[in-house]
Amino acid sequence: MQKIGVFVCWCGSNIAATVDVKKVAEVLKAEPGVVISENYQYMCSENGQALIRNAIKEHGLTGVVVCSCSPRMHEATFRKTCESAGLNPYMVEIANIREQCSWIHKDIEEATEKAIILGRSAIAKLKLNAPLTSGESAVVKRALVIGGGIAGIQSALDIAEAGFEVDIVEQSPTIGGNMAKLDKTFPTLDCAACILTPKMVDCAQNEKIDIMTFSEIESVKGFVGNFKVQIRRKARFVDEKKCTGCGECMQKCPSKKGLNDFNMGLNTRPAIYIPFAQAIPNVAIIDPEQCLKIKNGKCGLCAMKCNVNAIDYTQKDEIIEREYGAIVVATGYKPISLENFNEYGYSSYKDVVTSLELERLMNAAGPSDGHLVRPSDHKEPKVITFIQCVGSRDTSGCGKPYCSKICCMYTAKHAMLIREKYPDTEVHVFYIDVRTPGKNYDEFFRRAVEQYGVDYIKGMVGKVYEENGKLMVQGSDLINNEQVVIPSDLVVLAAAIEPNPSVRNIATMVTASIDTNNFLTEAHAKLRPVESPTAGIFLSGVCQGPKDIPETVSQASACAAKVIGLLAKDKLKCNACVSHSDEMLCTGCSVCANVCPYGAITYVDKEFRLGGGKTEVRRVATVNDAVCQGCGACTVACPSGAMDLKGFSNKQIMAEVDAICKR
Amino acid sequence: MKFSYYPGCTLKTKAKELDLYGRKSLEKLGVDFEEVKEWQCCGAVYPVSRDEVATKLSAVRTLASAKQENAKLLTLCSACHHVLKRVNDDMKNDDNIRLKANNYLGLDEPYQGETEVVHYLELLRDYVGFDKIKEAVVNPLKGQKIAAYYGCLLLRPSETLKFDNPENPSIIEEFIKAIGATPVKYPFSNECCGAYVSATNKEIAVKKSTKVTDSAVANGAEKIVTACPLCMYNLTENGNKKVPVYYFTELLAEALGVKE
Numbered sequence: 001m002q003k004i005g006v007f008v009c010w011c012g013s014n015i016a017a018t019v020d021v022k023k024v025a026e027v028l029k030a031e032p033g034v035v036i037s038e039n040y041q042y043m044c045s046e047n048g049q050a051l052i053r054n055a056i057k058e059h060g061l062t063g064v065v066v067c068s069c070s071p072r073m074h075e076a077t078f079r080k081t082c083e084s085a086g087l088n089p090y091m092v093e094i095a096n097i098r099e100q101c102s103w104i105h106k107d108i109e110e111a112t113e114k115a116i117i118l119g120r121s122a123i124a125k126l127k128l129n130a131p132l133t134s135g136e137s138a139v140v141k142r143a144l145v146i147g148g149g150i151a152g153i154q155s156a157l158d159i160a161e162a163g164f165e166v167d168i169v170e171q172s173p174t175i176g177g178n179m180a181k182l183d184k185t186f187p188t189l190d191c192a193a194c195i196l197t198p199k200m201v202d203c204a205q206n207e208k209i210d211i212m213t214f215s216e217i218e219s220v221k222g223f224v225g226n227f228k229v230q231i232r233r234k235a236r237f238v239d240e241k242k243c244t245g246c247g248e249c250m251q252k253c254p255s256k257k258g259l260n261d262f263n264m265g266l267n268t269r270p271a272i273y274i275p276f277a278q279a280i281p282n283v284a285i286i287d288p289e290q291c292l293k294i295k296n297g298k299c300g301l302c303a304m305k306c307n308v309n310a311i312d313y314t315q316k317d318e319i320i321e322r323e324y325g326a327i328v329v330a331t332g333y334k335p336i337s338l339e340n341f342n343e344y345g346y347s348s349y350k351d352v353v354t355s356l357e358l359e360r361l362m363n364a365a366g367p368s369d370g371h372l373v374r375p376s377d378h379k380e381p382k383v384i385t386f387i388q389c390v391g392s393r394d395t396s397g398c399g400k401p402y403c404s405k406i407c408c409m410y411t412a413k414h415a416m417l418i419r420e421k422y423p424d425t426e427v428h429v430f431y432i433d434v435r436t437p438g439k440n441y442d443e444f445f446r447r448a449v450e451q452y453g454v455d456y457i458k459g460m461v462g463k464v465y466e467e468n469g470k471l472m473v474q475g476s477d478l479i480n481n482e483q484v485v486i487p488s489d490l491v492v493l494a495a496a497i498e499p500n501p502s503v504r505n506i507a508t509m510v511t512a513s514i515d516t517n518n519f520l521t522e523a524h525a526k527l528r529p530v531e532s533p534t535a536g537i538f539l540s541g542v543c544q545g546p547k548d549i550p551e552t553v554s555q556a557s558a559c560a561a562k563v564i565g566l567l568a569k570d571k572l573k574c575n576a577c578v579s580h581s582d583e584m585l586c587t588g589c590s591v592c593a594n595v596c597p598y599g600a601i602t603y604v605d606k607e608f609r610l611g612g613g614k615t616e617v618r619r620v621a622t623v624n625d626a627v628c629q630g631c632g633a634c635t636v637a638c639p640s641g642a643m644d645l646k647g648f649s650n651k652q653i654m655a656e657v658d659a660i661c662k663r
Numbered sequence: 664m665k666f667s668y669y670p671g672c673t674l675k676t677k678a679k680e681l682d683l684y685g686r687k688s689l690e691k692l693g694v695d696f697e698e699v700k701e702w703q704c705c706g707a708v709y710p711v712s713r714d715e716v717a718t719k720l721s722a723v724r725t726l727a728s729a730k731q732e733n734a735k736l737l738t739l740c741s742a743c744h745h746v747l748k749r750v751n752d753d754m755k756n757d758d759n760i761r762l763k764a765n766n767y768l769g770l771d772e773p774y775q776g777e778t779e780v781v782h783y784l785e786l787l788r789d790y791v792g793f794d795k796i797k798e799a800v801v802n803p804l805k806g807q808k809i810a811a812y813y814g815c816l817l818l819r820p821s822e823t824l825k826f827d828n829p830e831n832p833s834i835i836e837e838f839i840k841a842i843g844a845t846p847v848k849y850p851f852s853n854e855c856c857g858a859y860v861s862a863t864n865k866e867i868a869v870k871k872s873t874k875v876t877d878s879a880v881a882n883g884a885e886k887i888v889t890a891c892p893l894c895m896y897n898l899t900e901n902g903n904k905k906v907p908v909y910y911f912t913e914l915l916a917e918a919l920g921v922k923e
Contacts, residue, residue: 341830342830342831348831397822463850463854465850465851466850467850467878467881
C-alpha cells in the first residue's frame with residue numbers, strides 16, 4: 001500500500017493570494033493513498049523541508065507530492081530533501097501551481113479548482129513511479145572554447161590557470177576577434193592592442209592551451225563530460241609548424257589585390273599574408289582566390305623565398321577528432337549588414353563608413369597609419385556626423401529590436417578622440433537616447449559633451465545625400481523641434497551588432513537553444529547566466545547578448561569558473577530518467593536510433609523463445625544509460641511503442657491525463 | 664492573363680494623358696485588359712483611416728468586381744493604387760474590418776482580399792518584362808536624360824505596398840532604360856512633393872517641390888517622369904519650372920510609337 005504525503009506551498013502570497021491553499025491540502029487529503037496533506041508558507045525554506053522530512057519518517061511515506069512552483073525551480077531541492085530522509089529522490093512529484101496556475105489566473109475559485117486537479121494529476125503519476133538510481137560517467141578533463149576573441153581568450157586562460165587543458169578553435173587565421181580591430185577602449189581610452197595582445201601571447205605560450213585557428217567545428221557528439229568533437233582544420237597552404245612569421249613572402253607576393261579583412265576592406269593585402277603584426281599564431285596564410293600559383297599554376301615566388309620551406313600549395317583541409325568534458329561557446333558578434341539602410345547611403349557613398357571602419361581609420365596600424373582621412377579622397381574631414389542606432393532598437397523589420405548596448409559609449413569615444421586630436425573638426429552626433437550606465441560611463445559621455453564640445457542632436461536621420469561634394473545629413477532635432485541638414489565630410493554609422501552567423505550551426509550541433517535574434521539562451525536569465533540549458537555547454541561573451549569588453553571579460557571568467565567546477569569532478573551523476581526498450585515489442589526498425597541526438601541507441605541480435613522449444617533471433621534496440629539524456633524523442637518516434645522513458649513512462653503520462661480529465 | 668483596369672476619377676478629368684497613353688501602350692504590348700464596369704471612386708484619402716469602415720466600401724466593391732471577373736486589378740494612378748492596395752490588405756488581414764465591410768455590402772460571396780492589385784509599372788516589370796518592352800520600342804528616347812520621381816504613395820508603407828525598396832527604388836529607372844533613355848540619379852526621387860498641403864500652405868509645397876526639381880536639374884535631368892497626378896500637379900505648379908514633367912505612360916507611348 002502506498003503512503004503518499006502532499007505538501008502545498010503558499011509561496012508567500014505568490015500562490016496563496018490566488019489559490020486557497022488550505023482547501024487544496026484538504027481536498028487532496030481525501031485522495032486514495034494520501035496519508036498526510038499539509039500546507040506551509042514557504043515549503044522550500046529550512047522549516048518547510050523539515051516538515052517534509054519529518055512526515056516521511058513519521059508516516060513512512062513511499063512518495064511525496066509538492067504543490068509549489070515550477071519543477072525547474074525547486075524539483076532538485078525537494079528531491080534532496082526526500083533523499084536525506086531516506087526516500088528515493090525519484091519518488092517525488094511536483095505539481096506546478098505557481099507558474100501554471102496562480103500567476104496566470106485571477107479568479108480564486110477557478111484557480112483553486114485547477115490547483116486541486118494539478119495535485120491529483122501528480123498523485124496519479126506518483127502512484128506509478130518506481131525508485132530510480134542514476135549511473136555515473138567519467139569526465140574528460142579538457143575544455144573546448146569555440147571562438148578566439150576576448151571572450152574565448154579570457155575563458156581559456158582562466159580554465160588553463162586552474163590546471164585543465166583547453167583548445168581554442170577560431171574560424172579566422174588569428175585569435176583576437178573584434179577587439180583586435182579596435183583603436184582605443186572606453187572608458188579609460190587605453191589602446192586595445194596594448195591590453196589584448198599580451199593576453200593573446202599568454203594563450204600562445206600557455207602549455208595547457210592549444211590554439212587552432214582557421215578551423216571550424218565539424219560535428220559534436222556525446223554529452224556533458226564526454227563530448228566528441230570533429231574539428232576541420234582548413235588548408236592555409238602554409239605549414240604552421242615551420243613558418244616563422246618573418247614576412248618575406250608577403251613582400252615578394254605579386255598579387256596584392258585581396259581586400260584586407262582586418263582593415264574592414266579599406267585597403268588591400270597580398271595573397272599570402274599575416275593578418276596583422278601581433279597575430280597569434282604569427283603564421284602566414286594564403287588566400288587561394290588571389291594566389292596566382294593556386295589559381296593558374298604560375299608564380300610560386302613565396303615558396304622560393306621561404307627559408308624554412310613552409311609553403312605547401314597542395315595542403316588540404318584536415319579533420320581531427322578530440323574529446324572534451326565541457327564546451328564554451330564564445331562566437332562573438334559582427335556588425336549587421338547595412339544593405340537594408342539605403343537612407344544612409346552606405347553603399348552609395350565612400351565617405352559613409354561604419355564605426356568599426358572608423359576604428360581602423362583612426363588606428364596607427366590601419367590603412368591610413370592612424371591619420372584620420374576620408375576614404376574617397378584621403379582628405380582630412382572637417383565636419384563629421386555620427387548616426388547612432390543604425391539598425392538598433394528598430395522595429396520596422398529592417399534592423400534589430402534590441403539595443404546593441406556598446407554604440408553610445410564608442411560613439412562618445414570616437415567623438416572625443418577626434419576632437420582631442422583634430423580640434424578644428426566639428427563633430428555632430430544624432431541619437432535616440434544616450435544610454436551610458438556603468439562605472440565611469442556617464443562621466444565619460446558628459447566629458448564628450450561638456451569638455452570636448454561634441455554636438456549631440458536628439459533625433460533620427462531621414463536621409464544622407466550628396467550635394468556639391470558634401471554629404472548632407474538630413475534629420476530632425478527634436479529638442480529644437482526643427483528639421484536640420486548638416487553638410488558633412490564624413491558620416492559614421494553606429495551599426496547594430498548581431499551574433500556571428502556561425503553560431504546557428506554551432507548551436508544546432510551542441511543542441512543549445514537560441515532566441516529569435518540568434519543569441520544563445522542562458523539556462524536562467526538571472527541565476528544561471530553563463531550556462532546553456534544543455535548540460536556541459538557554457539556561454540561566453542556577446543553570443544549570449546550584447547556586451548562591452550569589461551562585461552564580456554567578467555562573463556568569460558564566470559563561464560570559466562563553471563567549466564572548472566565541472567572539470568574538477570571525476571564522475572558525473574547521469575540522468576536517471578533514461579529511455580529503455582521493451583524487447584518484446586521492438587521490431588528493430590532503427591527509427592529511434594535515427595532520431596536520437598546523443599547516439600545512445602544501438603542494436604543487438606537477441607535470441608527469444610517462441611514456445612514449443614523453438615527460438616528466434618531478432619534485432620532489438622538497447623539504450624546506453626550513460627549516454628541517454630532522457631529527451632524522449634525516441635519514445636515519440638517509436639512506431640511500436642517499445643521505447644519508454646523511466647520516470648515519464650507512457651502509462652504515467654496517461655494517468656496524469658486521466659486524472660485531469662476525471663470529473 | 665486578364666487584367667481589370669481601374670482608371671479612377673483623375674484619369675478621366677485632369678490626367679487624361681496618363682490614361683490615354685496607358686491604354687494605347689497596353690494595346691500595343693498585347694495586354695488583355697478591360698475597364699472595370701461601373702467603377703466607383705477608390706475613396707481617395709479617407710479609406711486609409713484605420714477605424715472607418717464606411718469609407719472603404721467603394722474600394723471593396725471595385726476589388727470584389729475584379730474578383731468576379733477572375734482578373735487582377737490593374738491601377739495606374741498612384742493614389743488609387745495606394746488606397747486599393749491598402750484596403751485590400753485590410754480585407755485580407757483585419758478580421759474586424761473584413762466582417763463589418765462584408766456585413767454592409769452583403770455581396771453574394773464575402774470578399775476576403777482575394778484580388779491581386781497590380782500597378783501599371785509592376786505589370787511592365789513582372790508580367791510584360793522590361794526586356795520585352797525594349798524589344799517593342801520603335802522610337803527609343805536615345806540620349807534623353809530623365810529623372811524618375813516616385814513620390815510617397817507607391818512606396819510606403821512598404822510592408823503593405825511591397826512595390827520597391829522605399830529608400831532606394833529602381834523600377835522607374837529600369838523603365839527609363841527600357842525605353843532607351845538614360846536615368847538620372849538624384850537623391851530626392853522618393854521625397855514628398857508637398858501633396859495636399861499645396862491647398863492650405865502653398866509656401867511649403869513650393870519648398871518641397873522645388874527641392875525635388877532643383878536637385879533633378881542639378882544632376883542633369885532634362886525631363887522628370889511620374890506616375891502620380893498629384894505629384895504632377897505639385898512639380899509643375901510648385902516646382903522650379905525649369906524641367907518638364909511627364910506621365911511615364913506618355914513617354915512609353917512615344918517610345919512604342921503609339922503617341923499621336
